[in-house]
Amino acid sequence: DADVTQTPRNRITKTGKRIMLECSQTKGHDRMYWYRQDPGLGLRLIYYSFDVKDINKGEISDGYSVSRQAQAKFSLSLESAIPNQTALYFCATSASGDLHTDTQYFGPGTRLTVL
Amino acid sequence: AQSVTQLGSHVSVSEGALVLLRCNYSSSVPPYLFWYVQYPNQGLQLLLKYTTGATLVKGINGFEAEFKKSETSFHLTKPSAHMSDAAEYFCAVSDRGDYKLSFGAGTTVTVRA
Numbered sequence: 001d002a003d004v005t006q007t008p009r010n011r012i013t014k015t016g017k018r019i020m021l022e023c024s025q026t027k028g029h030d031r032m033y034w035y036r037q038d039p040g041l042g043l044r045l046i047y048y049s050f051d052v053k054d055i056n057k058g059e060i061s062d063g064y065s066v067s068r069q070a071q072a073k074f075s076l077s078l079e080s081a082i083p084n085q086t087a088l089y090f091c092a093t094s095a096s097g098d099l100h101t102d103t104q105y106f107g108p109g110t111r112l113t114v115l
Numbered sequence: 116a117q118s119v120t121q122l123g124s125h126v127s128v129s130e131g132a133l134v135l136l137r138c139n140y141s142s143s144v145p146p147y148l149f150w151y152v153q154y155p156n157q158g159l160q161l162l163l164k165y166t167t168g169a170t171l172v173k174g175i176n177g178f179e180a181e182f183k184k185s186e187t188s189f190h191l192t193k194p195s196a197h198m199s200d201a202a203e204y205f206c207a208v209s210d211r212g213d214y215k216l217s218f219g220a221g222t223t224v225t226v227r228a
Binding site (some may be wrong): 004031033040041042043044045048050058090092094096102103104105106107108109 | 119124147149151157158159160161164205207209211213214215216218219220221
């Protein structure tokens with residue numbers, strides 16, 4: 001079984017709709033992240049959470065919100081989707097502590113298309 | 116925030132030939148350095164990482180990378196390409212203890228038979 005799962009894997013929606021992408025992990029990590037991937041731009045950080053009560057904006061948080069429902073669950077919402085939010089979205093996790101050296105582990109991704 | 120540059124968005128190699136992917140970062144303090152691989156329709160998988168110690172790091176699938184502080188580089192190599200190496204490769208860096216990664220734009224590798 002995968003350690004980091006994302007649902008849905010694919011989603012097509014229309015402009016203005018509210019969308020939620022979900023991420024769950026069984027790695028026991030306390031830190032979770034949401035990225036989007038666009039061709040030629042690599043991965044860009046949207047939001048990150050270092051524990052259940054800690055939520056931080058990344059470099060491209062406008063138009064997105066997140067919820068950390070539990071240590072193992074981190075959801076990304078698009079309140080009113082727009083076409084330029086069409087992208088591949090990845091969830092990642094990492095463990096705190098120097099021994100873990102900032103290594104992140106990624107889910108399989110969600111391909112979102114906004115028409 | 117760190118800046119990461121991957122030279123070449125596409126690299127094409129023949130099967131059996133050397134694979135060389137270049138990565139440079141901007142930092143006055145050596146960061147943690149990573150290479151991830153993304154196979155088609157999959158998430159990112161860690162290939163290797165440099166944290167401290169030996170500057171030549173060996174990873175999975177025969178890949179290795181060398182940290183060169185003087186050149187602020189962390190280039191990825193594989194002596195002999197295999198068809199299964201066709202994928203997109205990302206270099207990433209983090210400030211030690213920052214727990215956030217900055218990614219390069221990625222390099223797509225194609226392998227010719």
